[in-house]
Amino acid sequence: MKSVFVICYLTVDLQCEKNNTDHHTNEITVERLIIRRGQAFSLILSAERLDQNDIQITAETGNKTLSTVLSGSPSAVTLSVLCPADACIGLYSLTVKSGSYTSVSALTVLFNPWSKDDGVFLESEAERQEYVMNEQGIVYQGVDEYITTTNWDFGQFEEDILNICLKLLDVNPKCLKDAAEDYSARCNPIYVSRVVSAMINSDDDKGVLMGQWDGTYIGGVLPSNWNSSVDILRRWIKYDCYPVKFGQCWVFAAVMCTVLRCLGIPCRVVTNYQSAHDTDQNLVIDEYFSDYGVRPKPNLDSVWNYHVWVEGWMKRPDLSQDSFYDGWQVLDPTPQERSSGSYCCGPAPVKAILEGHTDVKYDIPFVYGEVNADKITWLVMANGSKKKILSDTKTVGQKISTKAVGSDSRQDITDQYKHPEGSVKERAVYDEAVKRVTGLIESQTPRPSVQMKLSLDGEPLNGADIRLKLLVKSENSKAQDLTLKMSAQVMRYTGTPAADVWSNTADLQLQPNTEQTLPFELPFTAYGPNLLDNNCIKVSVIAMNKSDPKEVYLAEKDVVPHSPTLKVTVSVSHTF
Numbered sequence: 091m092k093s094v095f096v097i098c099y100l101t102v103d104l105q106c107e108k109n110n111t112d113h114h115t116n117e118i119t120v121e122r123l124i125i126r127r128g129q130a131f132s133l134i135l136s137a138e139r140l141d142q143n144d145i146q147i148t149a150e151t152g153n154k155t156l157s158t159v160l161s162g163s164p165s166a167v168t169l170s171v172l173c174p175a176d177a178c179i180g181l182y183s184l185t186v187k188s189g190s191y192t193s194v195s196a197l198t199v200l201f202n203p204w205s206k207d208d209g210v211f212l213e214s215e216a217e218r219q220e221y222v223m224n225e226q227g228i229v230y231q232g233v234d235e236y237i238t239t240t241n242w243d244f245g246q247f248e249e250d251i252l253n254i255c256l257k258l259l260d261v262n263p264k265c266l267k268d269a270a271e272d273y274s275a276r277c278n279p280i281y282v283s284r285v286v287s288a289m290i291n292s293d294d295d296k297g298v299l300m301g302q303w304d305g306t307y308i309g310g311v312l313p314s315n316w317n318s319s320v321d322i323l324r325r326w327i328k329y330d331c332y333p334v335k336f337g338q339c340w341v342f343a344a345v346m347c348t349v350l351r352c353l354g355i356p357c358r359v360v361t362n363y364q365s366a367h368d369t370d371q372n373l374v375i376d377e378y379f380s381d382y383g384v385r386p387k388p389n390l391d392s393v394w395n396y397h398v399w400v401e402g403w404m405k406r407p408d409l410s411q412d413s414f415y416d417g418w419q420v421l422d423p424t425p426q427e428r429s430s431g432s433y434c435c436g437p438a439p440v441k442a443i444l445e446g447h448t449d450v451k452y453d454i455p456f457v458y459g460e461v462n463a464d465k466i467t468w469l470v471m472a473n474g475s476k477k478k479i480l481s482d483t484k485t486v487g488q489k490i491s492t493k494a495v496g497s498d499s500r501q502d503i504t505d506q507y508k509h510p511e512g513s514v515k516e517r518a519v520y521d522e523a524v525k526r527v528t529g530l531i532e533s534q535t536p537r538p539s540v541q542m543k544l545s546l547d548g549e550p551l552n553g554a555d556i557r558l559k560l561l562v563k564s565e566n567s568k569a570q571d572l573t574l575k576m577s578a579q580v581m582r583y584t585g586t587p588a589a590d591v592w593s594n595t596a597d598l599q600l601q602p603n604t605e606q607t608l609p610f611e612l613p614f615t616a617y618g619p620n621l622l623d624n625n626c627i628k629v630s631v632i633a634m635n636k637s638d639p640k641e642v643y644l645a646e647k648d649v650v651p652h653s654p655t656l657k658v659t660v661s662v663s664h665t666f
Contacts (some may be wrong), residue, residue: 100191103134117247128175128205137168149182175207178276201354221356234363234488245320246352287436291446292333298335310335319348340622365397368459392585415439446523461487481561544647552651592616
């Protein structure tokens with residue numbers, strides 16, 4: 091179908107179907123002209139008589155104007171117009187003049203991953219199909235030992251979504267403060283992606299989603315009930331940009347993925363298991379236990395079962411003259427810490443995270459901490475004193491996952507964020523990261539003489555008692571009498587306790603240089619009534635040497651009870 095605008099007998103055929111197909115925007119619509127920058131589009135002009143020496147085409151958005159002057163034939167001309175690869179994205183007013191004739195129409199410009207001159211150019215067609223064109227995806231949740239999936243409808247090419255995304259840019263605080271400056275900056279995917287990161291949450295602007303993590307969802311939708319960005323964005327625009335209730339990290343990330351793909355920035359949703367939230371960004375997570383075995387109070391630092399963010403693909407000429415930091419960039423719309431005064435995060439080059447370059451823009455220390463912070467565990471005594479009982483350099487940042495290209499399988503991309511845990515290279519990079527942030531190098535805690543590990547003894551099924559076993563290994567030449575204080579807490583996925591549900595005490599005589607196993611059970615009657623949406627159970631064991639109370643050891647295990655497999659058998663009877 092052709093879109094035709096006629097003013098003063100000048101007819102401009104926008105060739106919407108052809109142009110939109112050539113520019114990979116026909117999935118949105120063929121009823122209006124939507125092009126990608128760095129690529130030519132065609133127009134057919136006709137009139138009673140065209141001034142062959144004066145055909146002027148002007149496209150204007152905000153204070154940005156693109157224009158060209160061409161020569162034509164007496165009555166009709168087909169023009170090929172090249173949109174610059176650094177043009178600002180957004181809605182343009184397209185004016186065509188020939189002598190005294192004028193035609194005005196609308197033109198929308200998007201980023202172009204197909205153009206080598208665009209900062210979001212992605213070479214692989216298979217990856218462009220996955221990270222730009224695919225409207226369906228998978229979000230990974232659960233825990234690292236039991237990964238669950240949620241199918242998600244990104245829906246970036248639903249016809250009204252583009253207008254909603256452009257509205258999101260127009261109501262961002264930078265645009266409201268200085269529209270001309272904001273429009274001029276929309277040529278830069280770094281700027282646009284950072285604005286989108288801030289606008290997905292509503293903590294300091296008219297953003298799309300309101301976060302809620304305390305288990306109270308009155309007046310809104312339970313975060314786990316969402317499975318479509320389209321529903322959320324339409325609700326936001328319907329109620330005059332009032333934040334939609336409620337979101338948590340995977341919802342924020344999935345909606346951001348929709349907006350970026352709609353605007354033409356290749357992106358993917360990424361899940362990091364055992365994800366640290368390092369509030370002071372010293373790349374150390376401090377965790378506290380009381381001397382009776384449970385966490386005494388919420389801590390500013392925490393380790394989430396999982397955290398979900400977005401990676402966007404773009405060049406980073408602002409960071410280096412070469413292409414070292416180009417490629418995937420972490421963008422996190424979940425409101426956690428402020429960045430330059432706003433609740434946004436990124437773009438943070440994944441390559442900088444891998445190499446520990448924590449002095450690079452944007453927000454590298456925070457993201458590096460999420461995937462590779464060290465965890466220090468402290469025992470808080472009844473008198474308020476505390477003792478360091480464990481230094482864990484390996485737990486944070488496990489099984490970093492995203493949907494694979496062209497299939498529904500999970501791709502593990504942990505090696506893109508960090509070197510193998512425990513390797514010399516990984517420790518050297520960690521030291522470099524800390525040095526760039528604090529100027530110091532962390533000292534390592536000596537290996538304890540007693541090693542403890544908690545593991546499951548069979549699949550944990552919701553509705554049944556959970557069987558566990560504690561492995562205790564002595565590297566000491568002397569026997570030790572230990573007091574074991576076992577406890578279980580229902581935890582929100584953000585690493586904060588929701589309820590204490592079980593505790594027990596046992597004695598263990600540990601022989602020198604031996605291993606011993608202690609089985610025990612967590613009753614369903616204890617955890618069942620407290621297990622709410624997106625909760626898991628943290629089981630902890632603290633062991634104290636009876637003859638030397640300073641000798642304290644710790645083991646932890648996150649458990650997510652599985653739903654039992656449902657088997658349906660259908661019998662068919664035949665009546666003759």
